[in-house]
Amino acid sequence: MLQRDTILDDQFTQSLQSNVFPSPLSPLSPEDVGLSKKDTIELLESQMISRHLDLRSRILKKTNQSYYTIGSSGHEGNVVLGRVFQRSDTGFLHYRSGALMVERYRQIPESDAIMDIMLSLVASKDDPVSAGRHKVFASLALNIPPQTSTIASHLPKAVGLALSIQKAKVLNIKSPLPYDSVVFCSFGDASTNHSTALGALNMAEWLTHNRVPLPIVFICEDNGWGISVKTPADWVETMYSNRSGIKYIQGNGLHLPNVYLKAQEAVDYARSHRRPVFLHLKMIRLMGHAGSDIEQNYRSLSDLKATESQDPLLHSARIALESKYLTNDEILQMYEDIRLKVEMAADEAIQRDQLSGAQEVMSAIISTPRRSEPMSPPKEETRKEVFARQYQDLEQPRTLAQLLNTALIDLMIQYPNSVVFGEDVAKKGGVYHVTAGLLDRFGLHRVFNTLLDEQSILGTAIGLAHNGFLPIPEIQFLAYLHNAEDQLRGEAATLSFFSNSQFQNPMVIRIAGLAYQKGFGGHFHNDNSITVLRDIPGLIVVCPSNGLDAVRLLRTSFKLAHEDKRIIVFLEPIALYHVKDLHEDKDSLWMDIYPPLEDCIALGEVGVYGDSQEHVILTYGNGYFLSRQAEKVLLDEYQIKVKIIDLRWLCPLPMDAIIREIDNCKHLLIVDEGRKTGSISEEIITLLMENLKSLPRIRRITGQDSWIPLGTSWQYVLPSKEDIIKAVLEFK
Numbered sequence: 001m002l003q004r005d006t007i008l009d010d011q012f013t014q015s016l017q018s019n020v021f022p023s024p025l026s027p028l029s030p031e032d033v034g035l036s037k038k039d040t041i042e043l044l045e046s047q048m049i050s051r052h053l054d055l056r057s058r059i060l061k062k063t064n065q066s067y068y069t070i071g072s073s074g075h076e077g078n079v080v081l082g083r084v085f086q087r088s089d090t091g092f093l094h095y096r097s098g099a100l101m102v103e104r105y106r107q108i109p110e111s112d113a114i115m116d117i118m119l120s121l122v123a124s125k126d127d128p129v130s131a132g133r134h135k136v137f138a139s140l141a142l143n144i145p146p147q148t149s150t151i152a153s154h155l156p157k158a159v160g161l162a163l164s165i166q167k168a169k170v171l172n173i174k175s176p177l178p179y180d181s182v183v184f185c186s187f188g189d190a191s192t193n194h195s196t197a198l199g200a201l202n203m204a205e206w207l208t209h210n211r212v213p214l215p216i217v218f219i220c221e222d223n224g225w226g227i228s229v230k231t232p233a234d235w236v237e238t239m240y241s242n243r244s245g246i247k248y249i250q251g252n253g254l255h256l257p258n259v260y261l262k263a264q265e266a267v268d269y270a271r272s273h274r275r276p277v278f279l280h281l282k283m284i285r286l287m288g289h290a291g292s293d294i295e296q297n298y299r300s301l302s303d304l305k306a307t308e309s310q311d312p313l314l315h316s317a318r319i320a321l322e323s324k325y326l327t328n329d330e331i332l333q334m335y336e337d338i339r340l341k342v343e344m345a346a347d348e349a350i351q352r353d354q355l356s357g358a359q360e361v362m363s364a365i366i367s368t369p370r371r372s373e374p375m376s377p378p379k380e381e382t383r384k385e386v387f388a389r390q391y392q393d394l395e396q397p398r399t400l401a402q403l404l405n406t407a408l409i410d411l412m413i414q415y416p417n418s419v420v421f422g423e424d425v426a427k428k429g430g431v432y433h434v435t436a437g438l439l440d441r442f443g444l445h446r447v448f449n450t451l452l453d454e455q456s457i458l459g460t461a462i463g464l465a466h467n468g469f470l471p472i473p474e475i476q477f478l479a480y481l482h483n484a485e486d487q488l489r490g491e492a493a494t495l496s497f498f499s500n501s502q503f504q505n506p507m508v509i510r511i512a513g514l515a516y517q518k519g520f521g522g523h524f525h526n527d528n529s530i531t532v533l534r535d536i537p538g539l540i541v542v543c544p545s546n547g548l549d550a551v552r553l554l555r556t557s558f559k560l561a562h563e564d565k566r567i568i569v570f571l572e573p574i575a576l577y578h579v580k581d582l583h584e585d586k587d588s589l590w591m592d593i594y595p596p597l598e599d600c601i602a603l604g605e606v607g608v609y610g611d612s613q614e615h616v617i618l619t620y621g622n623g624y625f626l627s628r629q630a631e632k633v634l635l636d637e638y639q640i641k642v643k644i645i646d647l648r649w650l651c652p653l654p655m656d657a658i659i660r661e662i663d664n665c666k667h668l669l670i671v672d673e674g675r676k677t678g679s680i681s682e683e684i685i686t687l688l689m690e691n692l693k694s695l696p697r698i699r700r701i702t703g704q705d706s707w708i709p710l711g712t713s714w715q716y717v718l719p720s721k722e723d724i725i726k727a728v729l730e731f732k
Contacts, residue, residue, distance in 0.1 A: 004295065004304065005058045005287050008073065012313055016332045021318035022310050028257040030323055035260060037325045043083070043103065043256055044316045044326075047076040048335055049114060050098035051313055052342040054287065057121050061291050065350045066121045068135035069291030070149075072098030074284040075221050076312045077253030078186065079103045080260040084267045088178050090161055090466065091144050092154040093137045094186040094221060101137040101144070108141055118345040124352040131364065131500040132355045138499060145466065146498040151191050153490055155200035155218070156459020157505075158185035162216035163207065163460060164467040166274070170445050173417050175468035182270045183463075186219040189236050190226025196455055196486075201246065203456045204276045208245030213274035217266050218246070220278065221253065223285035228298040236280055246276045253283035254312045256319055284310055365538040367496035367504050367565050374563060377597040378413035386413055386441050397591035401577035403547035404434050406594050407554045408472075412442055415470050415558060420447045422457055422474030422510075431476060432512060432577045454484035458509070462492050465505035470562055478513030478571070479527035492567055493536045504565035508557045514543075514673060515708050515718055516575035516622045525574075526708035528718065531678035533569055534651045540603070541651035543571040545624035548592035552601040553648060560603065571650070573621045582625070583632055590625070604654040607646030608661060615640060615728055616662050616696075618684065619671035620647040623719060627671055630724035640728060650680060655687050662688075662696065667731040670700040671719055677705050699727055 015021055030040045054073045060066030072078075075096040082103025085091065093101065098117070105113035119127040120135045129138040129146055138146035147154050162183040168175040191197050207214050220240070224231050241248040247269055251262030259281060266279040284307050288295040295304060320326045326334070355361050384391050386409060394406065412418050420438055422430075426449045429436030439447040450457050454475055461471035475481050481488075488509070495503050515526040533541050542557060544550035550572070560566040582589035601607075607624075610631060617627045624646045634640040645661050647654065662668055668688075672681035681700040688695060701724065704717040 003058075004308070005055055008286055008308055008311065009055055011308060012311065012317075012335065013332065015314055016317065016328045016335075019328060021314050024318070025252055025255045025315065026258040028255070028261065030257050030319065033257045033261040033264070035257060037323070039083075040256065040320055040323065040325055042106065043079050044320055044331075045334060045338070046079045046082065046103040046106075047099050047313055047316055048338045049102045049342070050076055050079070052339050053098060053114070053117055053121070056118070056342050056346050058287070058291050060122065060346060060350070067123050068121055070095050070289065071287055072096045074223055074286035074312065075099065075253065076316075077256065077259045077281060077283060078219070078221060080256065080263045081184070081186070081219065082106070084260070084263045085182065085184055087143060089143065089182045089184060090177065091183075092147055092158045092185040093144060094188060095137070095147070095149060096188070096221060097137050097186050100186070104142050104144070111141070114341055114345045115349065118342070118349040119352065122346070122349045122352070123354055124349055125355045125360070126352045129500065129502070130498045133361070133364070133500070134498050136498055140499070140502045145495065145503045148494070148498060152187055152194040152197035152200070153486055155185055155187065155197050156203070156455050156487060157462035157466070157491060158183050158216060159200050159203050159207075159214070159456070160460035160463020161466050162214045162276070162463070163212065164464045164469055165215060166213040167419070167445050167464075167469070168467055171416070173468050177467050180271060182215045182217060182267060184217040184219060186221055188226065189220055189222035189224065189231045190229065192220060192236055192239065199453050199455045200459065201240075201243070201278075203451055203453065205243060205245045206451055208275055214276050215270045215274045217270050217277045217279055220280050221283050222280060223283045225285050225289070227289045227293065240278045240280065243278065246278050248278045248280065250280045250282070253281035254310055254315050256316050284312070286311065362537075364497050364499075364501045367501040372563050374559070375414050378410055382413055383410065390437070394594045397588060397593055398547065399578050399580060399591055400544070400547040400550050400572075401432055401434050403551050403592060403594060404554065404572065405436055407551040408435065408438060409441060410597065411555065411558050412438065412446065415562060417468060418446070418470040418472055418558070419464060420472045420474070421450050421460065423450060423452050423476045425449060425474050430474065432574065434572070434577070435474070454480050455487055458484045458487035458492065461507045461509070462487065462505045465507050466503075470558070471507040473507065473509050475509060475511040477525050477527065478511050478530070479524045481511060482532065485532055488539070488567075489536050493539055496538065496565075506561040506565040506567060508554075508561050508568045508570055510570045510572060512572050512574045514571070514573045514575065514621050515703070515714065516573075516673075518575075518712070518714070522710040523707040526714065528673050528703050528708065529675050529678070530571065530650065530680075531674070534680070534683075538567065539651060540566055540568045540649070541571060542568060542648060543573065543621045543650050544648065545573065545576065545607075545621050545646050546590060546592065548595060549601065549607060549646070549648060551595055552599055555600045556603065559600070571621075575622055576625060579625070582628060601648065604649055604657055606654050606657040606661060607648055608643065609646070610641060610643045612641040612643040613665050615642040615667045615669070615731065616665040617642055617644045617669045617671055617724070617728075618647065618658065618662070619644065620650060620680070621673060623671035623673050626719065626721045627724055629721045630728070633721070633725055634728055638729065642728065647680075653680070653683060653687070655691070658684070659688075659691060665696050667728075668696045668698045669724070669727050669731075670698070671724055672700060672702045673719055674703055675705050676702040679703075697731060699731070701727055
């Protein structure tokens with residue numbers, strides 16, 4: 001059996017030569033919907049370019065010169081979306097949006113869509129978007145951030161970006177999107193079943209129900225298939241045609257005038273009403289899911305032929321002929337001329353260099369940002385006004401939670417583009433009152449509650465960051481992060497990498513986490529595993545152990561996000577939020593006075609307590625608190641001095657500082673409250689073995705490979721003060 005791509009290519013030529021076309025799907029003509037002769041010809045040309053790029057990628061794949069064969073064939077009706085949206089409208093695109101992307105390139109006349117997309121297909125480092133890291137439809141100039149193999153994961157950030165437009169206007173934030181802009185995102189019918197899509201659409205409805213402006217167009221390109229799984233007939237229409245707060249519009253993606261009319265209606269509605277639209281475009285899928293997909297294994301030959309007979313290029317060619325815009329020969333000549341252009345671009349592209357070496361590949365993991373100017377610390381007069389009665393208490397010793405609250409107030413004054421949001425952060429002030437009073441001071445546009453949906457929280461953060469905000473989302477408990485980790489791992493953290501540092505989405509994600517909450521919550525509120533965070537390239541994970549450090553580290557985190565466009569996870573140890581005493585009741589040794597505004601802790605700077613070359617304890621978070629308790633017992637009862645190093649920075653680990661502080665020590669104890677398997681202690685020991693010529697004696701205490709139980713039995717699976725004392729004594 002011939003390859004379906006060859007059959008499809010031949011079918012187009014034969015149909016033009018024999019003048020046999022599929023029956024009309026709509027009585028509408030181009031003129032009926034406002035499309036001129038020039039418009040129609042250009043749209044047909046863009047459709048042909050997209051088709052030939054698909055065909056050429058299959059040919060190149062056979063000789064291992066192309067690495068991506070998920071094509072746009074059958075979806076070429078999305079070409080009109082490249083025309084109806086303005087250049088200032090941001091789009092997050094499905095991987096079948098080839099014709100849309102080609103048409104949007106017309107908004108920059110000097111650009112070359114064919115060469116740019118071809119460079120991406122062959123993974124050339126001259127690819128102007130990802131520099132060969134992935135095949136993406138994207139362009140900084142065209143306001144299209146890159147997406148890879150999207151399965152609805154881009155929808156939450158699209159909602160967040162749409163939300164940001166009104167906020168930017170109200171707060172007078174300097175943002176790249178004008179107020180009349182619209183956000184659009186395209187996705188397949190199978191993706192509508194994903195929890196991420198359901199969450200994003202639900203959030204859009206929720207916001208609209210609350211009368212929040214949300215100019216977004218959800219574009220479902222419905223070809224009836226999810227790889228080999230057929231979408232039930234009318235499933236998408238049944239699910240989304242009657243959603244509250246989202247206008248439903250259906251169009252026929254095979255018929256240019258019809259889809260243009262419906263797309264224009266969707267865009268006009270979203271732009272004028274500032275409300276969401278679900279644009280449902282009926283399409284077909286040609287040439288399978290990808291080059292490796294053998295459709296004959298799950299579709300009959302008659303079904304494939306019937307689908308191929310409805311090729312949107314044939315429908316568009318018939319419309320051009322009936323409108324007398326082109327002749328059969330002119331259409332065939334256009335088709336072959338484009339084939340030649342694509343072939344020539346391919347021949348040139350495969351000669352271009354690809355990324356060579358790990359350093360080149362990894363050079364965009366941490367962005368080379370368009371740096372922002374440092375923000376000046378808040379003026380004292382402003383602080384007095386904002387803090388009001390609390391201002392006189394700033395010089396009193398306070399707990400970690402109280403000091404974090406003060407720091408957030410100061411930082412929100414300093415960074416007027418910062419917004420704090422999450423579950424219960426507004427009136428309630430957060431479960432642990434860390435955000436108490438922020439709403440009253442900064443208003444509901446800067447401090448707001450969200451749905452109880454972590455995917456939406458982090459997606460909102462990404463969208464806000466795209467439009468000039470500094471998002472400070474809160475994840476209520478570390479265990480809840482796992483509901484949304486793909487928004488961090490697959491979306492936020494990859495943006496710089498797949499755009500070659502052209503796009504950034506900086507943020508500071510506050511997460512209440514770790515264990516030691518006595519008798520409360522079980523493992524959903526006492527999650528001591530941070531492994532999921534430590535293997536995300538480019539992510540910074542910081543964990544304070546005390547209030548003084550928390551303030552200084554949070555200031556540095558804001559600075560890194562604002563100036564260097566970094567993504568920071570600020571992990572706050574819940575059990576230490578309200579601790580006042582260190583050794584005995586009412587000693588108040590775990591409380592601190594709020595530090596001066598200029599006082600910060602640099603990235604990679606560790607904390608050091610005590611002085612000893614004999615015994616060094618390396619730890620973080622609750623482990624530092626317990627080690628400080630153990631240190632007093634060791635000194636008072638056993639006359640053993642120890643030096644305690646607080647890591648502070650958990651990813652990347654501050655190895656230079658660690659090596660400097662343990663140099664020439666005899667005994668090293670690592671106290672790691674994380675689980676034994678996949679723990680920080682594993683990496684530390686490995687790095688020490690790789691970097692030290694002479695190793696100290698090393699021991700470690702870790703959490704057990706266990707969930708945290710309810711009640712008092714948590715103490716059996718976590719490190720304790722007694723464990724630390726015993727381990728140090730056993731070095732003797």
